[in-house]
Structure formats: structure tokens, C-alpha cells
Amino acid sequence: MLTLRYMQIGDVTQVVAIDKYSFETPWSARSYVYEVKNSNYSHMVVLALEEEKRVSGWRRWLRPFNGGNGAHRSQIIGYGGLWHLVDEAHISTIATHPQWRGxxxxxxxLAAMIRRALTLNAAYVVLEVRVSNIVAQNLYTKYGFYVVGTKAGYYRDNDEDAYDMRLNLHRDMRPALDERWRALQAKHGFRDLYTESQRPPVVP
Ligand SMILES: CC(C)(COP(=O)(O)OP(=O)(O)OC[C@H]1O[C@@H](n2cnc3c(N)ncnc32)[C@H](O)[C@@H]1OP(=O)(O)O)[C@@H](O)C(=O)NCCC(=O)NCCS
Known part of the structure; x- marks a missing residue:
């Protein structure tokens, strides 16, 4: 089943593989582990195809003690990073598996992170995007982000500029976003264990 949930340590290997494919300067596995395990400000999300493994024999009898969920195998389809500090929510990364794009x-x-930012009471969402990354810019403008400035030579690999993009959040946006969210759920049939869930506790 397609599931939206907080990123877990067990997801990092797949996330790093997609990251390497998607970005010129991918994050290290260590950075992801830090974001998942140790950062209080981080709300990392994955969209995963989850398959419940068949559990037989005596293990079946342990299922009620494991929350009734059994063991899961997850294929990561997409992921994102959201840092939240007081009024600001910052989208630190977003990517989908190359075979699942489009x-x-x-x-x-993206919609999940905006929704999470709203439930965290952030006042606005910001992000940086390469000036050449039209696909991502189209996605952001579809959700109302607009360019507020340019960071010259922001990307180290080729000195490319970044656009700073911003979306202001208002309580009165909620009904329209909720409607859009329901339409996405109806279209893709995913369960949402992220946008209104508690962040798993960090390890100090
Ligand atoms: C950017 C990215 C996350 C988009 O994910 P995706 O699953 O391919 O996008 P979706 O199918 O959900 O499309 C959403 C919107 O993105 C834009 N988009 C997607 N593919 C596009 C394409 N080939 N050309 C132009 N715009 C495109 C459109 O606005 C689209 O909305 P529409 O279908 O109503 O036109 C994905 O392309 C990716 O992982 N890219 C590499 C990493 C990256 O660049 N991340 C952004 C860093 S700032």
C-alpha cells in the first residue's frame, strides 16, 4: 500500500540511492541519519510502497505484540525534507524515484510538506531551486510559491544561481488545501501517517 510516513533509518540506503541519481551534490547517508535521528527541527517524509511480509508459524502469534502490523518491506517512491523553526518551514530536499516521475x-x-508546515503552525514555507530546474519550479508554482530573490552562485558544483521561493501560509488556505489533498488521496490511494502525526522522538 502506498504510504506517506516519517522517514526511518531503514529507509536511508534507498533514499541515498535516489539522491545520487537526482542531485549533483547528494547528501551523505550520515546527513540523512542525523536528520531522522537527531534533529529536533527536521520532519523528513517518505512516500513508500509498503508490502506486508507473509508471517507464518509462531511469528504470527507475536503479531499482536508488534502493534498488529507484522513486518513491512518498503520501496521508497519519493521523499522530502522539512525543517521547522518557529514561523519558518524550509523545504530542504525533495525527489521522486526516476522510474516513478511524472x-x-x-x-x-510537496503537498504533504505544505500540509505538515500548516499543522506545525508555520507562517511561511521557503526553498531554493536551481534556475535551470524548470520541472521543480513548475511544481512549486503550481502550489503558489513565488520567487522572492536570487542567490548568486549558490550551487558549488557549477556556480549556478538559486531562486529563493516562498509560500505564505494562512489559516484560510486550509479548506482549499484540504480539498486538493482529498483529491490527491482519491487519485493515488495513499494512507497518510505524516501530515498530522507526531514526529518520532529524537535521540539526543
Ligand atoms: C522535481 C520532482 C520531485 C517532481 O516529481 P514528479 O514526481 O516527477 O512530479 P509530478 O509528476 O508530481 O508532477 C508535478 C508537477 O511538476 C511539474 N512537472 C513534472 N514533470 C514535468 C516535466 N517533465 N516538465 C515540466 N514540468 C513538470 C508539473 O507542474 C507537474 O504538475 P502537472 O502534472 O499538473 O503539470 C522530480 O522531478 C525529481 O525528483 N527531480 C530531481 C530532484 C529535484 O530536482 N528536486 C528539486 C530540488 S529543488
């Missing part, structure tokens, strides 16, 4: 799932990840 199906509306990057939109699900």
Missing part, C-alpha cells in the same frame, strides 16, 4: 507523486510529497 505520475503526480512528487506533488504528493
Amino acid at each position: 505520475r503526480g507523486l512528487g506533488e504528493v510529497v
Whole structure:
């Protein structure tokens, strides 16, 4: 089942593989582990295809003690990073698996982070994007982000400029976003264990 949930340590290997494919300067596995385990400000999300493993024999009898969920195998379809500090929510990363692009799932990840930012009571969402990354810019403008400035030579690999983009959040946006969210859920049939869930506790 397609599931939106907080990123876990067990997801990092797959996330890093997608990251390497998607970015010129990918994050290290260590950075992801830090974001998931140790950062109080970080709300990392994954969209995963989850398959419940068949559990047989005596292990079946342990299922009620494991929350009734059994064991899961997850294929990561997309992921994103959201830092939240007081009024600001900052989208630190977003990507979808190359074989799953163009199906509306990057939109699900972005919409989830906007929704999470709203439930965290952030006042605005910001992000940086390469000036050449038209696909991502289209996705952001679809959700009302607009360019507020340019950071010259922001990307170290080729000195490319970044656009600073921003979306202001208002309580009165909620009904329209909720409606859009329900339409995405109806289209893709995912369960949402992220946008209104508690962040798993950090390890100090
Ligand atoms: C950016 C990214 C996350 C988009 O994910 P995706 O799953 O392909 O996107 P979706 O199918 O959900 O499309 C959502 C919107 O993105 C834009 N978009 C997607 N593919 C596009 C394309 N080939 N050309 C132009 N715009 C495109 C459109 O606005 C689209 O909405 P629409 O279908 O109503 O036109 C994905 O392309 C990716 O992982 N890219 C590499 C990493 C990256 O650049 N991240 C952004 C860093 S700032």
C-alpha cells in the first residue's frame, strides 16, 4: 500500500540511492541519519510502497505484540525534507524515484510538506531551486510559491544561481488545501501517517 510516513533509518540506503541519481551534490547517508535521528527541527517524509511480509508459524502469534502490523518491506517512491523553526518551514530536499516521475507523486510529497508546515503552525514555507530546474519550479508554482530573490552562485558544483521561493501560509488556505489533498488521496490511494502525526522522538 502506498504510504506517506516519517522517514526511518531503514529507509536511508534507498533514499541515498535516489539522491545520487537526482542531485549533483547528494547528501551523505550520515546527513540523512542525523536528520531522522537527531534533529529536533527536521520532519523528513517518505512516500513508500509498503508490502506486508507473509508471517507464518509462531511469528504470527507475536503479531499482536508488534502493534498488529507484522513486518513491512518498503520501496521508497519519493521523499522530502522539512525543517521547522518557529514561523519558518524550509523545504530542504525533495525527489521522486526516476522510474516513478511524472505520475503526480512528487506533488504528493510537496503537498504533504505544505500540509505538515500548516499543522506545525508555520507562517511561511521557503526553498531554493536551481534556475535551470524548470520541472521543480513548475511544481512549486503550481502550489503558489513565488520567487522572492536570487542567490548568486549558490550551487558549488557549477556556480549556478538559486531562486529563493516562498509560500505564505494562512489559516484560510486550509479548506482549499484540504480539498486538493482529498483529491490527491482519491487519485493515488495513499494512507497518510505524516501530515498530522507526531514526529518520532529524537535521540539526543
Ligand atoms: C522535481 C520532482 C520531485 C517532481 O516529481 P514528479 O514526481 O516527477 O512530479 P509530478 O509528476 O508530481 O508532477 C508535478 C508537477 O511538476 C511539474 N512537472 C513534472 N514533470 C514535468 C516535466 N517533465 N516538465 C515540466 N514540468 C513538470 C508539473 O507542474 C507537474 O504538475 P502537472 O502534472 O499538473 O503539470 C522530480 O522531478 C525529481 O525528483 N527531480 C530531481 C530532484 C529535484 O530536482 N528536486 C528539486 C530540488 S529543488
